[in-house]
Amino acid sequence: MQPTDIRNPDYFHKVVDCQWACPAHTAVPEYIRLIAGRRYADAYMLNWQSNVFPGILGRTCDRPCEPACRRGRVEKEPVAICRLKRVAADYKGDIRNRLPRAPAHRNAKRVALIGAGPASLTVARDLAPEGYELVLFDTAARAGGMIRSQIPKFRLPEQVIDEEVGYILDLGVKTELGTTITSMKSLLAENYDAIFVGCGAPRGRDLDLPGRHAAPGHIHLGLDWLASVAFGHVKEIGRRVIVLGGGNTAMDCCRSARRLGGEEVSVVVRSGFAEMKASPWEKEEAMEEGIPILNFLVPKEFRVDDGTLKGVLFEKVAAQYDANGRRRLVPTGEPEVMMPCDDVLIAVGQENAFPWIERDIGITFDRWDMPIVDETTMQSTHPRVFFGGDAAFGAKNIIWAVAHGHEAAISIDLSCRGEDITKRPSPLVNLVSQKMGIHEWSYDNVVSDDLRYRVPHREHEIALSDIAVEVEVGFDEETAFAEAERCFNCDVQTVFTDRLCIECDACTDICPTDCITFTANGEEPELRRRLAAPAHDINQALYVSGGLKTGRVMVKDENLCLHCGLCAERCPTGAWDMQRFLLEPALAGHGCSHRPEKRAA
Numbered sequence: 001m002q003p004t005d006i007r008n009p010d011y012f013h014k015v016v017d018c019q020w021a022c023p024a025h026t027a028v029p030e031y032i033r034l035i036a037g038r039r040y041a042d043a044y045m046l047n048w049q050s051n052v053f054p055g056i057l058g059r060t061c062d063r064p065c066e067p068a069c070r071r072g073r074v075e076k077e078p079v080a081i082c083r084l085k086r087v088a089a090d091y092k093g094d095i096r097n098r099l100p101r102a103p104a105h106r107n108a109k110r111v112a113l114i115g116a117g118p119a120s121l122t123v124a125r126d127l128a129p130e131g132y133e134l135v136l137f138d139t140a141a142r143a144g145g146m147i148r149s150q151i152p153k154f155r156l157p158e159q160v161i162d163e164e165v166g167y168i169l170d171l172g173v174k175t176e177l178g179t180t181i182t183s184m185k186s187l188l189a190e191n192y193d194a195i196f197v198g199c200g201a202p203r204g205r206d207l208d209l210p211g212r213h214a215a216p217g218h219i220h221l222g223l224d225w226l227a228s229v230a231f232g233h234v235k236e237i238g239r240r241v242i243v244l245g246g247g248n249t250a251m252d253c254c255r256s257a258r259r260l261g262g263e264e265v266s267v268v269v270r271s272g273f274a275e276m277k278a279s280p281w282e283k284e285e286a287m288e289e290g291i292p293i294l295n296f297l298v299p300k301e302f303r304v305d306d307g308t309l310k311g312v313l314f315e316k317v318a319a320q321y322d323a324n325g326r327r328r329l330v331p332t333g334e335p336e337v338m339m340p341c342d343d344v345l346i347a348v349g350q351e352n353a354f355p356w357i358e359r360d361i362g363i364t365f366d367r368w369d370m371p372i373v374d375e376t377t378m379q380s381t382h383p384r385v386f387f388g389g390d391a392a393f394g395a396k397n398i399i400w401a402v403a404h405g406h407e408a409a410i411s412i413d414l415s416c417r418g419e420d421i422t423k424r425p426s427p428l429v430n431l432v433s434q435k436m437g438i439h440e441w442s443y444d445n446v447v448s449d450d451l452r453y454r455v456p457h458r459e460h461e462i463a464l465s466d467i468a469v470e471v472e473v474g475f476d477e478e479t480a481f482a483e484a485e486r487c488f489n490c491d492v493q494t495v496f497t498d499r500l501c502i503e504c505d506a507c508t509d510i511c512p513t514d515c516i517t518f519t520a521n522g523e524e525p526e527l528r529r530r531l532a533a534p535a536h537d538i539n540q541a542l543y544v545s546g547g548l549k550t551g552r553v554m555v556k557d558e559n560l561c562l563h564c565g566l567c568a569e570r571c572p573t574g575a576w577d578m579q580r581f582l583l584e585p586a587l588a589g590h591g592c593s594h595r596p597e598k599r600a601a
Helices: 009-015 017-021 028-036 040-050 054-060 081-091 118-130 158-169 184-188 222-230 248-259 280-288 398-416 477-484 506-510 524-529 566-570
Strands: 110-114 133-138 174-177 194-197 219-221 240-244 264-268 297-305 308-321 327-331 337-340 343-346 385-387 428-433 492-496 516-519 542-544 553-557 576-584
Touching: 009 017, 009 428, 009 576, 017 028, 028 040, 028 081, 028 477, 040 054, 040 081, 054 081, 054 158, 054 398, 081 477, 110 118, 118 133, 118 158, 118 194, 118 398, 184 194, 194 398, 219 222, 222 248, 222 343, 240 248, 240 308, 248 264, 248 280, 248 343, 308 343, 385 398, 492 553, 506 516, 506 566, 524 542, 566 576
Parallel strands: 110 133, 110 194, 133 174, 194 385, 219 343, 240 264, 240 343
Antiparallel strands: 297 308, 308 327, 308 337, 428 576, 492 576, 516 553, 542 553
C-alpha cells in the first residue's frame, strides 16, 4: 500500500465518524468540548454555522451521527450528540450580536425561494449576507414549512421555531407568505437569476381500500391531520384510534392522538418491528406512553356502517425472503383481524406534488414524476432552477434539507457570478498539535466506561394532558457536562512521522485495542488479514506510513483507535503526536463565516 496522504481533507474527516455521517458535516467533537467548557454560545454558533437550526435539530434530528459514534463501539449507547446540541441552544444566552447583519447594499441578483421550510431557509441564511435579494414564497401564513406544520408542539415548542426562523428572516429576506405559486413558467418570466424549490413532500400517501371515503370525518391523512392540529383546527379525536404506518409521522400521529383524547391508540404496521422506518427512540417513546405497535398486519377494508366508522379489517402476513435476500409479505392463512376504532390516521408515506411546474419549460421529470436533480449541485435540468430537501429526492429529515440548502446556495452563488457550479469550493481544514508537555494534552484523553445519561422527561400525567407541553425537559448543566465527557474526541488524530520512528514497538505494547502493527507492506486485502487485530471493516481506512529503517511500515486500523493518546505519551522520539483536526464545510461566499474562536476546551 502507498503511504496515507493525510493532506487529503477527506481522510481525517472520515475518521471523525460522527461528523462524516452528518449530512451537514457539523464539527461534533468540537462543539461537545465547548459544551464541556460551558462555552454554550460558542457551541451554538459552531452549530449554526453548519446545521442552521441547533435548537430545532437538538429536539428533532434523525441523528445519523449517533449510530456512527465511536463510543457505541465500546458500550451499547453512543454519546447523546443530538441532545447536547439542544444544551447549546438552551444555555447560549443572547447571541444576536454574533449573527450576520443584512448588508447595506445588494448585489443586484434576485433569487426566488419556493417553500419556507428548512431547505429554503438554509439557502436564505447563506445568500442573504452576500447581498442577494431573496423573495421567500409559502402558502402558509408563517415561515417554517414542515418544521411548523408537521412536528408536534410537545416535541418542538413554537417559540424555538420562531426564534431560529427569525434569525434568518431578520437578514433582510422578503417574505410573500400566504401566497401560492401556481406556475413555474410565470415565475421564470419574472427574470429571477435563480429559483430554488424547497416545497417539501406535502402530500400524504393514501390507501385505496373499500370504505375509504364512506366516513370522511373519521379517516384522515396523517400529514394533513398533524397540520390541522398544529394550527389549532383540530383539538380532539375519538377514544379509539388506529394509526396506519411505521414511520416517524406515524409516531407523531399516535402520540398526538393520545394528547387529544385518544384513550386506546394503536399503531398497526404491515412490516416487522425492526423494519419500521421510525427512529428507534421514536418507537420507544410511543410505547412508553402506552401505545402498542402491532406488526405484520395489512389493512384490507375500512368497516363503515351507515356513515359511521366501526373499525379496520386486517390480514395477517409473514415475511419471506428469496435467494437474493429480497423480502415479500405473504398471507399466513390465519383468520382476518377486525380492530374496532372511532378514527383512523393514515401515515403510510409522503409524496411530492408538482402540478404547478409545467412540463414544457426545460425541467425534466423521471418516471416517478420527480425532478431530475444533480446530487452535488442540486441543479435541475433547467440552469436557473434548483431543488432541495424533500422536493429534490423525497422525504427525509431536516438535517438533509439543510445539507441540500448549503449545496444549492453554493451553486446559485457560483452561477450568478458566471462560474462553473461543478467546481465546488474546498472546506476549511487545519491540524493543530495538542501537546502541552511530555505526557500532557490540551484535551481530556481518558477513556473509561461511562453509560449514557437519559434525558429527563415530564411525568406522563403532565405530558399527556396538554399537546403543547414539551415532553423532554433537556439536560441540566451538570448532566450535560457528564454526557459531554463521554465523547472520545475522535477529531484529535494520531499523526505519525515515520522519519522519527526508531521501531521500539512501545506504542504497540501500550495500545489498548491492538490497532497499531509494524509489519512488511503488502496489498490491502492481504495486509488487513495479518495485522495484530485483523481489520475487517473496509469502510474504515488503514493509516499506512512510509518505509521505516527496517523496511517495515506502520499500519494503524482507524476503526479500532480510541484516540486515547497512549501511543504518543509512550513514544520516546515524538514520532506520534495528537493533533486536533477541524473541518468546516464551505459555504456560499464569506458572509456566513462568523466563526467563534477555536481552541480545545
